[in-house]
Amino acid sequence: MKKKSGKIVSLLLTAVMVLTLGAGCGGQGGGSEDAKEIKMGTILPLSGSQAPLGKIGQQARDMAIEEINAAGGIESMGGAKIKMVYADSKGDPATGVSEAERLITQEEVALITGCYQSGVAMPSTEVAERYQIPYFVDVPSEDQITERGFKYIFRLAEKTSWRNRAQTEFITSMAQKYNTPVKTVGLIYENTAWGQGAVRAWEKYLPEAGLEIVMKEPYPANSSDLTPVVLKAKKLNPDIIMMVSYVSDAALLTKTFAEHQVKPLAFIGTSGGFADPTYYDLAGDASENFFDISTWEPDVNRPNSQEINKRFQEKYGYAMNAEAVKAYAGMYVIKDALEKAGSTEPDKLREAFVATDLQSGPAQMYASQTKFDETGQMINAPLVICQYQKVNGKMERVTVWPEKEARVGSQIVWPYPGAGN
Amino acid sequence: MIEKNNKKTIILWAGLAVILLLIPMFVTKPYFLHVIIMCLLWAYLATSWNIIGGFAGQLSLGHGIYTAVGAYVTVMLFNTLGLSPWLGMFIAGAVAVLISLVIGFPTFGLRGAYYALATVAISEGVIVLINSIGDVGKFHVGGAEGLILKTVGNSWAAFQFSSKVPYYYIILILLVLGIIAAKKIKDSRLGYYLVALREDEDAAAAIGINVRNNKLIAGAISAFMTALGGVFYAMLIRYLEPNAVAGAVSMSTQMVFMTIVGGAGTVFGPVIGGILLSLVSEFIRFYLGGQLMGLHLFVYGLIVLIIIIKQPSGIIALFDKLKERLSREQH
Numbered sequence: 001m002k003k004k005s006g007k008i009v010s011l012l013l014t015a016v017m018v019l020t021l022g023a024g025c026g027g028q029g030g031g032s033e034d035a036k037e038i039k040m041g042t043i044l045p046l047s048g049s050q051a052p053l054g055k056i057g058q059q060a061r062d063m064a065i066e067e068i069n070a071a072g073g074i075e076s077m078g079g080a081k082i083k084m085v086y087a088d089s090k091g092d093p094a095t096g097v098s099e100a101e102r103l104i105t106q107e108e109v110a111l112i113t114g115c116y117q118s119g120v121a122m123p124s125t126e127v128a129e130r131y132q133i134p135y136f137v138d139v140p141s142e143d144q145i146t147e148r149g150f151k152y153i154f155r156l157a158e159k160t161s162w163r164n165r166a167q168t169e170f171i172t173s174m175a176q177k178y179n180t181p182v183k184t185v186g187l188i189y190e191n192t193a194w195g196q197g198a199v200r201a202w203e204k205y206l207p208e209a210g211l212e213i214v215m216k217e218p219y220p221a222n223s224s225d226l227t228p229v230v231l232k233a234k235k236l237n238p239d240i241i242m243m244v245s246y247v248s249d250a251a252l253l254t255k256t257f258a259e260h261q262v263k264p265l266a267f268i269g270t271s272g273g274f275a276d277p278t279y280y281d282l283a284g285d286a287s288e289n290f291f292d293i294s295t296w297e298p299d300v301n302r303p304n305s306q307e308i309n310k311r312f313q314e315k316y317g318y319a320m321n322a323e324a325v326k327a328y329a330g331m332y333v334i335k336d337a338l339e340k341a342g343s344t345e346p347d348k349l350r351e352a353f354v355a356t357d358l359q360s361g362p363a364q365m366y367a368s369q370t371k372f373d374e375t376g377q378m379i380n381a382p383l384v385i386c387q388y389q390k391v392n393g394k395m396e397r398v399t400v401w402p403e404k405e406a407r408v409g410s411q412i413v414w415p416y417p418g419a420g421n
Numbered sequence: 422m423i424e425k426n427n428k429k430t431i432i433l434w435a436g437l438a439v440i441l442l443l444i445p446m447f448v449t450k451p452y453f454l455h456v457i458i459m460c461l462l463w464a465y466l467a468t469s470w471n472i473i474g475g476f477a478g479q480l481s482l483g484h485g486i487y488t489a490v491g492a493y494v495t496v497m498l499f500n501t502l503g504l505s506p507w508l509g510m511f512i513a514g515a516v517a518v519l520i521s522l523v524i525g526f527p528t529f530g531l532r533g534a535y536y537a538l539a540t541v542a543i544s545e546g547v548i549v550l551i552n553s554i555g556d557v558g559k560f561h562v563g564g565a566e567g568l569i570l571k572t573v574g575n576s577w578a579a580f581q582f583s584s585k586v587p588y589y590y591i592i593l594i595l596l597v598l599g600i601i602a603a604k605k606i607k608d609s610r611l612g613y614y615l616v617a618l619r620e621d622e623d624a625a626a627a628i629g630i631n632v633r634n635n636k637l638i639a640g641a642i643s644a645f646m647t648a649l650g651g652v653f654y655a656m657l658i659r660y661l662e663p664n665a666v667a668g669a670v671s672m673s674t675q676m677v678f679m680t681i682v683g684g685a686g687t688v689f690g691p692v693i694g695g696i697l698l699s700l701v702s703e704f705i706r707f708y709l710g711g712q713l714m715g716l717h718l719f720v721y722g723l724i725v726l727i728i729i730i731k732q733p734s735g736i737i738a739l740f741d742k743l744k745e746r747l748s749r750e751q752h
Contacts, residue, residue: 123660193565
């Protein structure tokens with residue numbers, strides 16, 4: 001009897017699966033075309049380890065779309081409303097390809113945005129290029145994405161290497177301003193795509209600025225002990241220590257540096273873990289005076305920035321991050337292109353992106369000017385340096401550089417005074 | 422009676438062949454064809470894994486190494502030397518065989534969980550290696566940043582097509598060859614040796630079967646076939662990310678799941694498992710993907726779990742029972 005019931009269950013399961021498939025195939029045929037609706041697709045990691053980051057990207061888009069639609073949609077297209085179809089990449093390149101195929105050929109979207117990870121952006125943009133559908137890359141920063149001669153790919157994010165270029169500029173300008181000669185740099189990075197990319201860029205820009213790399217120390221991500229790395233840094237004693245880490249390693253490094261009283265002129269992080277809200281919780285006061293680079297900070301001195309972040313916080317209960325800002329600003333760049341194109345035809349839309357020169361509106365919270373070069377790369381990298389500082393007894397990320405975007409009344413602490421000073 | 426049955430079988434197979442050949446004419450939407458291509462690829466990979474994992478019962482949890490070898494070697498040879506993937510794939514297959522022998526010598530002495538653990542350790546090691554190596558001589562490997570296939574447009578010689586149809590026929594042929602190979606092995610002396618050593622290694626050795634050599638041969642065939650699957654993956658996706666091509670979650674364990682769900686140690690079990698599970702995964706993502714976070718993966722896991730618990734001999738066993746019942750009713 002028991003055996004029989006097992007058989008029935010398995011048969012039922014098979015039946016359910018087959019039925020799901022049937023329904024899946026059948027359900028696609030219909031789908032009425034509303035002329036007053038512009039369908040777009042977004043690929044994000046909505047499951048897997050990066051899912052929380054995908055979710056905030058989705059929320060940022062949703063907020064921008066709600067605003068755009070509420071304000072009358074796309075005027076040049078008779079007030080057409082934007083409709084976004086979200087697809088889950090699971091953070092996996094092959095799934096990203098499959099979803100790009102689906103969005104383009106099944107959902108028939110006019111444009112794709114996404115997709116958080118560079119690893120997913122690389123192959124999925126290739127699909128869009130093949131179908132000649134514009135792909136708006138808002139967050140992925142891998143240099144090569146816009147270096148493959150593609151015509152339908154437009155990227156709002158800065159290239160990874162530009163961050164390292166800006167860090168180098170920051171070091172040189174600080175060295176001059178505070179008259180503290182900088183000669184040597186130590187690099188500590190996790191051994192991932194991100195870390196390896198950063199090192200390649202540092203190896204280009206740092207020597208150009210006359211700085212010598214005296215230490216290059218990769219470590220496996222999510223290490224449980226980084227003391228050997230820290231001791232090596234203490235021994236080699238570079239003037240500047242630069243790091244690429246996700247949050248647990250970033251906090252561990254910070255605490256271990258404090259423990260061993262390592263005292264270079266400055267510690268500089270490369271976003272990621274150093275920008276994570278839990279970084280300070282984990283590292284505590286040891287994070288004081290550490291520098292970090294990013295494209296946006298809640299206190300950054302840019303038009304609209306504070307108001308939009310406040311709205312986001314009221315709507316979703318937490319503040320935006322740099323990636324959410326790119327996703328949000330990106331929707332307004334897309335809106336601007338749609339207005340100019342007056343059509344969802346891929347080539348008209350593409351031309352509109354090529355001609356984009358946006359210098360007003362909510363996108364200002366990201367960059368004062370949005371414009372793409374002939375490779376589809378956004379020409380401006382709105383990068384800022386911030387420093388962990390105690391403001392009224394509370395640790396905050398204070399935007400300190402460049403001066404015109406710095407928090408009003410902020411002061412840079414340079415050189416690093418040592419932990420606990 | 423036998424003749425009549427034979428005739429019936431032939432008609433059945435011919436019908437299936439016609440349907441498979443005509444699929445691209447009816448499935449004109451590239452997305453659906455892409456889904457079918459992925460199904461066949463997974464069916465092929467599961468079939469390849471089944472040679473060592475099913476027939477010989479050696480639970481390899483590191484077959485991602487071989488897909489990675491196939492994919493990387495072929496793409497590196499093409500990108501750097503311009504060697505056609507059609508030739509590169511055999512070099513890649515040979516490298517995979519070599520690696521399977523190097524891994525096999527020390528590990529095939531291990532049994533049960535120890536062999537499985539060894540394959541996990543080795544594959545994790547390989548993933549770290551691929552993630553760390555930027556270049557080998559003039560060959561670009563790409564490290565953790567991944568390796569892009571140089572695209573040259575529509576070209577048979579370069580194994581690159583703008584339409585999905587050629588990919589469909591290529592993977593279909595590969596799968597058919599894989600099934601024929603599996604069938605031949607199962608019915609051969611090697612196949613019986615493998616079953617014998619799977620069921621009882623000591624008994625097999627006692628009757629004079631060279632256990633290690635037969636495992637090595639099965640492992641090498643499996644590695645070669647898996648590597649060709651990796652080549653196809655590389656040509657289809659055109660971008661290799663170490664964790665996606667070699668990783669446990671996305672590659673190695675998938676082959677194991679699909680084979681076990683379909684029916685390990687049978688010829689058609691892995692095919693059914695591969696097709697079914699990739700369809701299920703695709704369509705639950707289709708329906709549940711944009712909604713509750715991770716729900717579709719949860720549902721996928723649940724389905725795999727229930728099948729393994731309720732039907733441990735695989736879905737193929739249901740078909741066998743059905744066939745048995747039908748023939749009983751006929752008589």
